[in-house]
Amino acid sequence: MSTLKKVLETKKEGLLNIYCTAGYPQLNDLPTIVNALHDAGVDMVEIGIPYSDPIADGETIQQSNAVALKNGITIDLIFEQLKQCNKDIPKIVMTYFNPVFKYGLEHFCQQCQKVGIEGIIIPDLPLDLYESTYKKLFQTYGLNPIFLITPQTGKERLKFIDELSSTFIYAVSSSSTTGKTTGINEGSAYLSGLKDLGLQHPVLVGFNISTSEDLALVHEHAQGGIIGSAFIKCLRENASPEEACHAFVKQITNC
Amino acid sequence: MKYDVDEQGFYGDFGGAFIPEMLYPNIQELKSSYREILNDDAFKMELASLLKDYVGRPTPLYFAKRLSEHYGANIYLKREDLCHTGAHKINNTLGQVLLAQRLNKSRIIAETGAGQHGVATATACALMGLECIVYMGAKDIERQAPNVSRMKMLGAEVRPVHSGSKTLKDATNEAIRDWINNQDDTHYIIGSVVGPDPYPDLVTQLQSIISEEIKKQMDGLPTHVVACVGGGSNAIGAFYHFLEDESVELIGVEAGGLGIKTDKSAATLALGSRGVLHASMSYLMQTSDGQVIEPHSISAGLDYPGIGPLHAHLHDCKRVLYSNVTDQEALDAANRLMRLEGIIPALESAHALAYLEKMTFNPTDKIVINLSGRGDKDMSTYINAAT
Numbered sequence: 001m002s003t004l005k006k007v008l009e010t011k012k013e014g015l016l017n018i019y020c021t022a023g024y025p026q027l028n029d030l031p032t033i034v035n036a037l038h039d040a041g042v043d044m045v046e047i048g049i050p051y052s053d054p055i056a057d058g059e060t061i062q063q064s065n066a067v068a069l070k071n072g073i074t075i076d077l078i079f080e081q082l083k084q085c086n087k088d089i090p091k092i093v094m095t096y097f098n099p100v101f102k103y104g105l106e107h108f109c110q111q112c113q114k115v116g117i118e119g120i121i122i123p124d125l126p127l128d129l130y131e132s133t134y135k136k137l138f139q140t141y142g143l144n145p146i147f148l149i150t151p152q153t154g155k156e157r158l159k160f161i162d163e164l165s166s167t168f169i170y171a172v173s174s175s176s177t178t179g180k181t182t183g184i185n186e187g188s189a190y191l192s193g194l195k196d197l198g199l200q201h202p203v204l205v206g207f208n209i210s211t212s213e214d215l216a217l218v219h220e221h222a223q224g225g226i227i228g229s230a231f232i233k234c235l236r237e238n239a240s241p242e243e244a245c246h247a248f249v250k251q252i253t254n255c
Numbered sequence: 256m257k258y259d260v261d262e263q264g265f266y267g268d269f270g271g272a273f274i275p276e277m278l279y280p281n282i283q284e285l286k287s288s289y290r291e292i293l294n295d296d297a298f299k300m301e302l303a304s305l306l307k308d309y310v311g312r313p314t315p316l317y318f319a320k321r322l323s324e325h326y327g328a329n330i331y332l333k334r335e336d337l338c339h340t341g342a343h344k345i346n347n348t349l350g351q352v353l354l355a356q357r358l359n360k361s362r363i364i365a366e367t368g369a370g371q372h373g374v375a376t377a378t379a380c381a382l383m384g385l386e387c388i389v390y391m392g393a394k395d396i397e398r399q400a401p402n403v404s405r406m407k408m409l410g411a412e413v414r415p416v417h418s419g420s421k422t423l424k425d426a427t428n429e430a431i432r433d434w435i436n437n438q439d440d441t442h443y444i445i446g447s448v449v450g451p452d453p454y455p456d457l458v459t460q461l462q463s464i465i466s467e468e469i470k471k472q473m474d475g476l477p478t479h480v481v482a483c484v485g486g487g488s489n490a491i492g493a494f495y496h497f498l499e500d501e502s503v504e505l506i507g508v509e510a511g512g513l514g515i516k517t518d519k520s521a522a523t524l525a526l527g528s529r530g531v532l533h534a535s536m537s538y539l540m541q542t543s544d545g546q547v548i549e550p551h552s553i554s555a556g557l558d559y560p561g562i563g564p565l566h567a568h569l570h571d572c573k574r575v576l577y578s579n580v581t582d583q584e585a586l587d588a589a590n591r592l593m594r595l596e597g598i599i600p601a602l603e604s605a606h607a608l609a610y611l612e613k614m615t616f617n618p619t620d621k622i623v624i625n626l627s628g629r630g631d632k633d634m635s636t637y638i639n640a641a642t
Contacts, residue, residue, distance in 0.1 A: 102545030
């Protein structure tokens, strides 16, 4: 069984998924960060493949993407770096459609399989296009698509997304770009209704989680939480990525 | 019509809606209602009346006598430069503001490069009493100061964009992000035939009045229609009603910048490859890793690394010929029009005029150049080039 599915099946609550941008803060920091997050007890990592035009991202992640590109990160280099990452921690990638399309979807999927990437988030990949054109390819290479749902996603569409999913569903805490600092409380009504959506697949909640209180609230209502911008800020403010990982996990899990 | 968008929002291989889930409800709302609204009689009457009395349509189709003598052919200028606000952009913004009212949206957002679309949006919002926010790259704010002042005077808030290359591409990203964060009350007025389905078709329909008028104003069909192309809204407007008249040669002129063999160009179809930018599949200028390359053009309105999906399709099926001219060729053509016809064109439109230098003519040829805008906003560039 894939490490991702195993974690989802064995740890039914309190999952923590941390997002980092490959190539940030320094070009070759990715293995250090992934391995440190694993050591710190994080359950899975989401690795951002930088893109010049990340329309779903707020300022913090936009900036980490821009810095990483300036550092000279490339998709091939990311795959090289992934070979140096701990094999036990489940890894998914997050990027936008264009870099994957330009790289070549099949080649991309092959490379993911080689380095143990088990899931992929492409927020601007249309569902119907995925189903008609890319589903088989993803399945061939064991790459699980992870789709976003929002408080505005209708019932029919939720069902469709649930059917297309094979690991977990990514619920965004509110319809916004990433890293808003208003906190997650305004989405609490939505969070408390997640369990009643009738989804077959587990739900992890992301967007706008920045404190241990936010994460605790998410853990009350969903199997796990995904944190991106708050962690990127911590990397930005700390000279040692390794120390940043440990300090951040300690603080966000409140232990 | 043979070249219209299909049910899935594609023109052949191009188009679609590559949007994050957060935008799905907005795009669905627009997609499910825009055709009906555009075809509604009350809407059509209201828009037609505004276009006539407020914009000054129909714009003249002017026979340029001295320019014709110069080239030895019959050259007509479609005078979009005479529209209120000085360019064709207002055809789209008035239509979309009326659409936004019918969708009960009270807040309008837009992106702008040269500022023409921003001014046209601010104008339409002032007219309708709607809140207006225009995203503009910090670099463009510096180089297009008069239009920034115009937008502010018209009551719009101009928000500088500091991300990426600080130009049109980034302003568009920021407008999309605003829409993600403000879905309920906001309508996004895209300024060109780009963006997710249904925008390319929506803007095409609103700009198609240009070719509708040319067809009525002309005695018979033209032999050629020439227009400049950045995202491609004035060009689609000028081409649309001729697309099925196969005898009419349609020519889109991209901004070659310093030349397509240099790294300072904005000629997307000459230099780009397939990919997704601003939520639609088209051609775009990008690296081998799919990162979008910042273009260069002397004209801020053509300084865009992508092109509308219908243009990509018309290029691939060879219905339209896409060429390009350099910054210098555009400047020369602008000067020629000033001296021969007493018209100061926008730098964008000067690219279309410059293509005349590359054509060979029969004396009976009837060539329509879409003069998409006037040159007031480009005075500092013209003055600098002259000294």
